[in-house]
Amino acid sequence: MKIINHFLVGAVCIMLVTSCKIRPRQDSITQKKTNALAQVPPIGWNSFISYGVYLHEEAAMANLEAFAEKLKPYGYEYFVIDAGCFGEFKRREGTMYPAEKHAQVLHFNEFGLLQPSKTYFPNGLQPIIDRCHELGLKFGIHLMRGIPKSAFQANTPIKGTKYFARDIADTTSICVWNDQNYGVDMDKRGSQEFYNSLMNQLADWGVDFVKYDDLVPFPKEVEGIAKAIAQCGRPMILSLSPGGAVDENALDFFKLANMLRVTPDIWDDQKGLDQCFAAWRKWQGKEEPGFWIDMDMIPFGKLQLMSPKPESVDESESHAEIKAKIKSGELSNVELLAGKGWTRWSKFSQDQMYTFITLRALCASPLMMGGDLPTLDNFSLKLITNKDMLECNQNGVMGKLIYERDSVEIWDTPQKDSLNGWIGIFNRSDYQKVISRAVLDLKGENINDYQLYDIWRGTALERGDIRINANGVVFLRYTK
Incomplete structure (x- = not known):
């Protein structure tokens, strides 16, 4: 006899006071519904799990060539560079390794629009974007919500308007885990024009996919960015992040995008698997062509290549324990970087890997491989390119x-x-x-x-x- 357990998993708690009262204009929703992008779950590669926010030019090119060889034949399409590609990072002397978690200096132009990091991308992003398109692939990039604090301090003009950065910034709205930006107050004149100018720049570069972070709790900025993409003249997938506490009452706003993260960062441990199962229960049935429930990246293969383990650190220590030892002086010359843990091969067992990728197939989550592609092991490659798994995923139905x-x-x-x-x-x-x-x-x-x-x-x-x-x-x- 079938036993179906009908219960909600966990209570969603988020500060979204306005989300229940405001809705995107119907023309925006109609515009999204007629968008032919992402009719099936997007599949590709994202750099965060393997390189944190420290992907550099050489590694990007190597992963792109490996992508074309190993994943493209199976339908993988989007090559996405995650956070950090606009930061002028301090580096450990004589190495490419970062000496700070998030760059304190961002590279931006006279209009406050972010530009490629000279530290990690001395030749800019254009050679990578162009090579991506030469290979028949699509290029994606990560952005943080808002406008750089440094652009606010410089009070850069908003392109094509009489307004300036200080006219649109909300200095009370700052991401709690990356404080590089101020939020944008979408009720201020010049705000929509700022996002329009940013998306127009990405369109000129040839960007096909935008992953926007710290955006899910801010429905008005979701709408503003969706409108900016709609006017830029280039089709772009819009992926919303981060997940975790996501307000179901704001679903109309989220559907202006193509992907909605509903989990925290998922890593190579049982906790991450359990979080995916819980999210699956909560969000089943919310998917539709053009809008997919995203369970985060696939942590297979080699991870955290830019975070070598210091000799003084026990690999089993948590971030909190390491922070306490740094504060007490027990550890020195240790920088806690973006991501989780240190350079390693995925710690999933083979059974956990089977479970992980089967879940992703059955729930129609976008498949974004996260491990390093040039060094990818055969078992991981076999799982993520299995034809039955891919057929199930691309069927685009979230199982029950x-x-x-x-x-x-x-x-x-x-x-x-x-x-x-x-x-x-x-x-x-x-x-x-x-x-x-x-x-x-x-x-x-x-x-x-x-x-x-x-x-x-x-x-x-x-x-x-x-x-x-x-x-x-x-x-x-x-x-x-």
């Missing part, structure tokens, strides 16, 4: 929970316009589980009326009981 008992969950993703589909049998415990094949009744029909193919084993599902490894999964394709 159809069975739950004794730490076993079964999620069903039907294939569009078909009686066929995919199911994942997840073991959410630290012990092997055995279930009867009989619980796999699909749509109220006898399971024997279906052919069942075990995707990760590459064979038909064997008769008899089904065994699922601890924290593992059995990923099945069913055919009527």
